[in-house]
Amino acid sequence: MLHFPSKNSAAHTADPREVNRLHQLLGDHVWAFSNCRVDAPGLPIAEVDWLFYNAIKGTFILSEWKGFPAAVAWVKDAGEAWTLGNRSVVPNPLEQVGKQLDAVRRALRLGICDNHFPSADQHSINVYPSVYSPQISEATRRERLRYGVVHGSLEDVALMVERRAVTVPLMAAGGTAQIALAEALAELFRCSVSHTVRKKIAPPAPVALSPQVRIAAIHRELSALHLELAALIDQGLPSAAAPVTQALEPSVRLTVVAPVAAIGKPPAVAPAAAPAVNRTAALPLAQSAKMTQSNNGHLQRHVTQHVPLSSAGPEHVRAAFLAALQDGQLRTSGVHVGQFGALVGQRLKGDRTLASLSLGSLGKWCLAQATAAGIAAVKDGADPSVVRVRKGSGA
Template identity: 40%
Template sequence: MLHFPSANSAAHRPSPRDVARLEDLFDDDVWAFSNCRVDAPGRPVAEVDWIFYNARHGTLMVSEWKGFPQRVALATDTGTPWLLEGGMAVSNPIEQVSRQLDAVRAALRGGILPQHFPAFDALQLRIMQSVYSPQVDRNTTIERIRWGKVYGDLPELAAVIANSTSPAPLLLPDAGARLELAKALCALFRTTFPHEAETKLRVSPNGGDTDVVLRISAIHRQIAALHGELADLIVAAGMRSSPTPPPAVGTAPLAAVKNPQPKVNTAHAAASQTPALTEYQRMQAHLTRSFQGVNGSAAAATKALEEAWRSILGDPLLHGESGISVSLFGNVGMPLVKERHGSLPKVLGMPLRKWCVLQAEAAGLQPKDVPGKPSNLRVR
């Protein structure tokens, strides 16, 4: 996701947790403008929580995010207030987002469409609208709403933004036009334009048709897929390996056998002769596999570390006499996060050993200290 936060230092900021979750759910084709201020001629200035643009599908969404003191019991269409659990009535956010959408539509028609989509019929402009509230759950009664939808689940909302198409999409003629459009939208919505966004949107100056950013992203995904496959093969080979049994008493040595031997699958034979994996290699295989496809955000890195540690807790070959080595886990995991996020404690928000203990307890285990091995944990 390309995130363009408000340029107003006094404006509200979205929750870092929400931003990290969105970055986890979207690729860079989704542009997210947060806490926008939209000033359309003849209309009141609109304060908009989120405006999403899917550059790949050419779709737009205006989204109002609401937090309520109680669970939402009834979400209605325009004309009536919403009801919270306990009977409290609150202003209808569907009405609010509808006014915001009118301002955004007018602003886009007045400047963006003529400049960046000159052949587009402005009357065909379609913009989705939504309300997201964590206080909406499966027990909330949601009346039929004519325009827009209400969401209480962030992945569900993100799936709509990522996958919806439009009968009249706002599609740019080439990837090279994305940079100028992004800058124009930031100016219109009064959001900042981060340097990393420009780096991702700028294409090669050689005039080729290849979108360099997308191609680099694709290469990284291919490399990650290969690393994941390699990790699976390493673990599988280690599980198949076993010591060669001694020959039975009285049998002839192999060289004395005259009859030709049947051909064997060389790949299987090589795998069966693979030496048992070292503790380091097994730890590395778990971490490499969990980091496959990670998009680079701190939240995604934390999730990958959680998955790797859970799989390590479930790997009986890493539960030696001295327990599981937390320091080895840190040594293997550090290079995967250091370049982007710094140290593991910084990513996790606490010392690594404390985090490992909490994760083990959350998995229903009872981690214990190992005498003489202060960095190790025994969980069985």
């Protein structure tokens, strides 16, 4: 979770224990603005305890936090007071949330929508209301609520923030657009943006390409294609798939292509017993092949450990990817998404396909899983098919 605390010195501050627990429950794709001051034209100034924004789902969730002197016995819809276990009654928090909701929705429409969600209709700014109180439990009698939801634990709050979905997601384009959105939201709700939060949202600095880096990237692509081809050939065969190291052997024997300047000139013919070799270029290729084989072994072990041969589910693929992403051996090379997908595909039987488990683009799915797990992962600047832990991250 990325926390944007109030910069108003007169405002209440969030309980550090609750903030720490939310950090444990929510990934960095959730932006949490606490103790917001909402000044919407035409409406009274509203004080909002928590406003969550899920950057992956494109959803806003408003959460009012209440503490009561006794357990909540009866939760009722707006228009009726709540009843506590000591038979006393308290004002209905859902009514308070309703007033806050109008202010937040109007502030977003006037201050955020046009600049950051230009394709969204004004009515698409759909903020979801909720109430959290630790005095609510399973014993609390809950009347069917028409608007919003109530929770008695932070785990339930986090689950709502993660799962809440809307028909029109409100999402920034990515890159610098996300940091601009974060700064605009923080300014609108009188919250601060720490250097750490800004660094996590800001896009990584571009990496300068070099021929050697690009050669290594092409080599990894070819290795992944060999693996995918082997998986396709082995489909339907009763015997087990051939060892992955065999599929990699052709990539070791690749011939170094002549420089672009030499195109159109007759190639030099060397004696058959001693072919001409560009040793300067061949050395990085040989080293890259050995590194690819070693890294593939690590990646295959994670896939074998976490993805069963039968009844594999998205949770198994997720566990394999996260384990590989955090493998120290793969920290330098990163996880090649195509290679990972080919290894997973070898373990799927029957009608099970990787597309049915990853639910869309495998690269985007892998990044989303890392974000949900609180791992700052990015695509490699030189090779977009590689996902790696962002430099400077503690993951």
